[in-house]
Amino acid sequence: MSAQAPTGELVARFGVSPARRRKDRIARGTILVATIVALIPLVLIVYYLLKKGLGAWSSDFFTTDPTGNTFFKSSSIGGVKSAILGTIEMVALASAIAVPIGVAVAVWLVEYGKSSWFAHTVRFFVDVLTGVPSIVFGLFIYIVLIVGTGSSFAGYKGSLALSLLMLPVVIRSAEVILLLVPAGLRESALALGAPRWKVIFTIVLPTALPGMVTGVLLAVARAAGETAPLLFTAASTKNSSYDLGGFMNSLPVQIYSDVNSPTTSVVNRAWGAALTLVVLILLLNLIARLISRRSRLA
Amino acid sequence: MEAAFPPSGESALLARSPLARLPDRLLKYGLSVLAALILALIVFFFIRLVGEARPAFAKTGVFGFAFDNNWTPSAGHFGALPLVVGTLITATLALVIGVPVAVAAALYATELCPRRLRSPLTILVELLAAVPSVVYGLWGIVFLAPKLQGSEQWVADRLSFVPFIGGGLVTIPNYFIAGLVLAIMILPIVSAISREVMSTVPLDQKEASLGLGATRWEMIRMAVIPYCRSGIVGGAMLGLGRAIGETIAVTILIGDAPKLGEQLFGQGYSLAAVIANEFGEAQGVHRSALFAAGLVLFVLTLLVNGVARGLVVRSARKTGQSSGAGSTGATALVAGAAGGA
Numbered sequence: 001m002s003a004q005a006p007t008g009e010l011v012a013r014f015g016v017s018p019a020r021r022r023k024d025r026i027a028r029g030t031i032l033v034a035t036i037v038a039l040i041p042l043v044l045i046v047y048y049l050l051k052k053g054l055g056a057w058s059s060d061f062f063t064t065d066p067t068g069n070t071f072f073k074s075s076s077i078g079g080v081k082s083a084i085l086g087t088i089e090m091v092a093l094a095s096a097i098a099v100p101i102g103v104a105v106a107v108w109l110v111e112y113g114k115s116s117w118f119a120h121t122v123r124f125f126v127d128v129l130t131g132v133p134s135i136v137f138g139l140f141i142y143i144v145l146i147v148g149t150g151s152s153f154a155g156y157k158g159s160l161a162l163s164l165l166m167l168p169v170v171i172r173s174a175e176v177i178l179l180l181v182p183a184g185l186r187e188s189a190l191a192l193g194a195p196r197w198k199v200i201f202t203i204v205l206p207t208a209l210p211g212m213v214t215g216v217l218l219a220v221a222r223a224a225g226e227t228a229p230l231l232f233t234a235a236s237t238k239n240s241s242y243d244l245g246g247f248m249n250s251l252p253v254q255i256y257s258d259v260n261s262p263t264t265s266v267v268n269r270a271w272g273a274a275l276t277l278v279v280l281i282l283l284l285n286l287i288a289r290l291i292s293r294r295s296r297l298a
Numbered sequence: 299m300e301a302a303f304p305p306s307g308e309s310a311l312l313a314r315s316p317l318a319r320l321p322d323r324l325l326k327y328g329l330s331v332l333a334a335l336i337l338a339l340i341v342f343f344f345i346r347l348v349g350e351a352r353p354a355f356a357k358t359g360v361f362g363f364a365f366d367n368n369w370t371p372s373a374g375h376f377g378a379l380p381l382v383v384g385t386l387i388t389a390t391l392a393l394v395i396g397v398p399v400a401v402a403a404a405l406y407a408t409e410l411c412p413r414r415l416r417s418p419l420t421i422l423v424e425l426l427a428a429v430p431s432v433v434y435g436l437w438g439i440v441f442l443a444p445k446l447q448g449s450e451q452w453v454a455d456r457l458s459f460v461p462f463i464g465g466g467l468v469t470i471p472n473y474f475i476a477g478l479v480l481a482i483m484i485l486p487i488v489s490a491i492s493r494e495v496m497s498t499v500p501l502d503q504k505e506a507s508l509g510l511g512a513t514r515w516e517m518i519r520m521a522v523i524p525y526c527r528s529g530i531v532g533g534a535m536l537g538l539g540r541a542i543g544e545t546i547a548v549t550i551l552i553g554d555a556p557k558l559g560e561q562l563f564g565q566g567y568s569l570a571a572v573i574a575n576e577f578g579e580a581q582g583v584h585r586s587a588l589f590a591a592g593l594v595l596f597v598l599t600l601l602v603n604g605v606a607r608g609l610v611v612r613s614a615r616k617t618g619q620s621s622g623a624g625s626t627g628a629t630a631l632v633a634g635a636a637g638g639a
Contacts, residue, residue, distance in 0.1 A: 016513060024513035028410060034402030035411075035419070038489070041482045042426055045437050105336060108329035122333045125340050131536075131603030132596060133543025135570050139592045140343040143350050167336075195314065197325045225430025228545040228570070232577050252432045252546070259436050259550055267440060274433045281428050 053275025056268045066254060066269065067238045077265050080273045082240040083254035087277075090155055090234060091224050093244060094162035099216050101163075102170030103205075109171070110178040111200060129168040137164045138229035146233070155241065155248035158234025162226060166219040173215025177208045177295075210295035217288035221281045227252035251277040344596075351590035353583055363590055369556035369567070371576065376587035378594060380556045384473070384566040385595070387559045388548060389541040391477025392484055397534045400485045404492035409518055420493065427486035435550030438479040443470050443551070450474060450563045468563040471553035476566075479547055484537035491536060495529030495613055496522060529613030535606030543599045545570040569595040 016024075061079035105122070113119025141161040146153065181204050189199045230236075230253050237247035251273050258270035354376055355363055366377025407419050450468045457464035499522050507521040508514075523530075553565030554575055569591045580588050 016511070020513055020516070024515040027515035027518075031402045031406050031410060034399045035406040038399050038403040038485055039422055041485075042422060044441070045429060045433070048437060048441055049433070101332065101336075104329055105333050108333050112326055112329060113333065118330075118333070122337060125337050127607055128600060128603070129340065131539050131543070131599050133545060133570060133599055135543070135545040135573055136347075136592050136596050139347065139573070139589060143346045143589070144343070147350065148346075195318070196322045200325070221428065225432070227430070227432045228574055231574060252430060255432045255436060256546060256550075259432075259439060270436055271440075274430075274436055277430055278428070278433060281430065282425075285428050 049271070049275045049278055052268060052271035056272025057275070061269075061272055065239055066249075066258075077263075077269060078238075080251065080254055080269065080276065082238060082249040083251045083273060084276065085240050085242075086155065086234075086248040086250040087224055087252075087280075089242070089244060090159045090162060090230070090248060090250060091220060093156060093159035094166060094223050095216070095220050097159065098163035098166035098170055098219065102167050102216075102219075103174050103212060105171050106174035106178055107200060107205070109175050111196070111204070126168045126171050129164070130172070133228075134165055134226050135228035135231075137161045138231060138233055140164065141229070141233045153232070153234055153247050155234050155244035155246065158230045158248060158250070159244065161229035161233045162223040165226060165229060166223050169219040169222060170216055173218065174208070174212045177211035177215065178204065180211065181207050210291050214288045214292035214295070217284045217291070221284040221288070224284070225252060225277060225281055227256050231256075251280075347589060347593050347596070351586055351593045354587035354590040357583070363587070364594055367558050369572070371580070371584045371587075374583065376583065376590075378569070378587075378591055380558045381567050381569045381572050381591060382594065382598075383559050384552065385542055385568040385570070385598070387473050387562075387566065388477045388480055388552065388568055389538055391474065392480035392541040393534060393538055394481075395478060396481030396484045396537060397488055399481070400488035400533075400537070401492050401530055403485070404489045404496055405518060405522070407489075408493055408496040409522060410514065423489050424486050426482065427490075431483070431544060431546045432550075434479050434483055435547040438475055438547065438551045439471065442479065443472075443475045446475065446478075454561075454563050462559070463562045466561045466564060469553065469565050471551050471565055472561075472563045473552065473559060473566045474562050476548050476551040476568075479551055480541045480544055483544060483547065484540050487540060488533045488537040491533030491610060492526070492530050495526040495533070495610075498529075499525045526613060528609045532606045532609030532611075532613060535602055535609060539599045539602040539606060542602060543570060543595060545574050549574045569598075 058079075060076070062084065063081055064076070064079040065082045066078045066080055105126075109119055109122060113122065138161050141157055141164070145151070145157045145160065185203055185207060186199055189203045190196075194202075227250075230250055234248045234250065235253040236249050236257065238249060241248050255270045255273045255277070258266050258273070261267055261270075357363075358366060358377070363376065363378055364382060365379050366375075367379040368375045368377040369380050403419075403423055407416055407423075411419060447468055447470065450472075454464055454466060454468055503521045503525065504517055507517045512520060548568050549571040552568055552571055554567055554571070555565035556567045556572070559566055573588050573592055573595075576584070577588055
C-alpha cells in the first residue's frame with residue numbers, strides 16, 4: 001500500500017503478459033464476431049421482407065380477397081384483404097377478452113393475493129401458461145369448443161385461443177407494473193378514508209395505466225403473429241368476413257397456406273402478407289415503446 | 299396497508315357500515331373467484347386433453363406411444379418416438395447454435411460495447427422477437443434453405459465417415475435448417491435473460507477483478523460468468539422450451555418424414571409439426587394420437603420451463619432481491635414471452 005514508484009521490475013511482474021493480452025484480444029474479438037453473427041439474420045430478413053414484400057404490394061393487394069385462380073398464371077390471384085380483416089377482428093376480440101381478465105387477475109395478485117399460498121399457486125399456473133406451446137392452446141379450444149359442442153370452426157374460437165395466449169403476458173406484465181405503484185399513494189388515499197375499491201380504481205389503475213398499455217400491446221403483437229392456434233379453430237376461408245361466428249382468414253394462416261405453393265406469384269403474395277404482418281407488429285411494438293417511455297413508473 | 303382496526307370503542311366511529319363495505323367485499327371476492335377460475339380452466343383443459351388422448355394410449359400404453367418407432371397413420375401405427383426424437387434434434391441444434399451467440403451478444407452489450415451502442419444493439423436483437431414464426435418459416439424455406447444447400451452438401455460429403463452428419467443427399471426441408479432457424483428464433487429470449495442476469499453482477503466485483511489486474515476477458519470469465527451461470531442456463535432452458543414448442547416455422551422447414559433421425563440434412567418430423575400438418579384430415583384414433591402428441595409436447599415443455607424458471611429465479615434471488623422473489627426473472631420472462639412465438 002506504500003506509494004512506491006513503479007519500477008521496471010514491478011511492471012514486469014504485474015504487467016499484463018503478451019500471452020494474456022493475446023487471449024484477451026482473441027476472446028473480445030470472438031464476442032464481437034458472435035454479436036455481428038447475431039445481427040446477420042435480422043438484416044437478411046428485413047432486406048428480403050422489404051425487397052419481396054414491397055414488390056408484392058399494390059392497391060389490389062389490400063383491396064381484393066385471395067380468391068383468384070392460382071393455377072393459371074395469367075389470372076390475378078388476388079390480395080390479402082380478408083386476411084388483414086380477419087387478423088384485426090380476431091385480435092381485437094382476443095384483446096377484449098384477455099385484457100380485462102388479465103388486468104383484473106393482476107390487480108388481485110397485487111392488492112389482495114400478495115404472498116398468500118393461493119396467490120403463489122395462481123402465479124405458478126400463469127407461468128405455466130406462458131410456456132405452453134401455442135399449438136396446444138389451439139388443441140384446448142378445439143377439444144372444448146369444437147369437439148365439445150359438435151360445431152365447426154369460427155372466428156371467435158380463434159380469438160379465444162389467442163386470448164389464452166395473451167393472458168399470461170398481460171397478467172405478468174400488469175403485475176410487474178402494479179407493484180411499481182408507490183405504496184405511499186395507496187396509503188395516503190386509504191388514510192383519507194377512501195375505500196379499497198376506490199383506491200384501486202381512482203389511484204392505482206390510473207397511475208399504472210401507461211405501463212400496462214405497454215404490456216398489453218406486446219401481448220397483442222404476439223397474438224397477431226400466431227398461426228398455429230388458428231389453424232384448427234378459425235381457419236380458413238378466403239372471403240372477407242365480418243362474422244366472428246363463421247370461418248375466418250388471417251394473415252399468418254394466409255402466409256402459411258401460400259408458402260408451399262409452386263406458383264411464384266402466390267409465394268410473392270406470402271411475402272407481401274409477411275411484410276404487412278411485420279409492419280403491423282412493429283407498429284404495435286413502437287407504440288408500446290413510446291408509451292412506456294412516457295410512463296412515470298419503471 | 300390493511301385497515302386493521304377492530305370495530306370496537308373509538309374506532310367504531312371510524313368503521314364503515316356493512317353496506318358501505320359491500321363494494322369492497324364484492325371486488326375482493328369477485329377477483330378471487332376470477333383467479334380461481336383461471337386455475338380451474340387450466341386443470342379442466344389438461345383433463346380434457348388427457349381424455350381425448352386416451353384412445354391412442356389405450357392401444358399401446360403411454361410408454362408404448364412415446365417410445366414406439368413407427369408413425370404410420372395409414373396403417374394405424376402411432377408410435378411417437380420419431381417425432382419426439384425429431385423435436386429433440388431440432389431443439390438441441392437450436393441450443394448448440396443459438397445459445398453461444400446469444401450469450402456473446404449479451405456479454406458484448408453489457409460489458410464490452412461503447413455505452414452509446416448499448417441500447418440500439420439491444421433493440422436490434424429484440425427486433426428478432428417481433429418477427430412472427432410463419433415469417434421465419436417463409437424466409438427459411440424460400441431464401442435460407444436453397445442458399446445453404448450447396449454448403450450443406452459439401453459438409454455432408456467431406457464428413458461422410460461421421461454417422462449422423464455425413465453422407466446422403468441434402469434435401470431442402472431438413473433437420474439442420476429447422477434447427478438453424480430455431481436458433482435465430484430463440485436468440486432474443488436467451489439474450490434478453492442473459493443480459494438481465496449480467497446486469498445484476500455487482501459493480502464492485504467487476505471493479506475488484508479489474509483492480510487486481512485482470513484483463514477484460516479475465517474479468518468476464520472470473521467475475522461475470524460464474525456469478526450468472528445459473529441465470530444463463532435458465533435462459534437457455536427457456537429457449538429450449540420455446541424451441542420444443544415452436545410449431546409453424548418447424549413445420550415448414552423440417553419436412554414430413556416420420557423416421558428416426560437418420561441424417562442431419564435429411565427430412566424429419568417433430569411433435570408440433572405433426573399436429574399442424576395432419577390434424578386437418580385426421581379421424582378417430584389418428585386424431586386421438588395427435589392429441590396424445592400434443593400432451594407429450596405439453597408435458598415436455600412444462601418440465602423444461604419448470605426447471606428453467608427455477609434456475610432464473612434462483613439466480614435472481616442470489617443477488618439479494620429476495621423481496622421481489624425473482625422480480626428480475628419475472629420481468630425477463632415477460633420480456634421473453636412478449637416476443638412473437
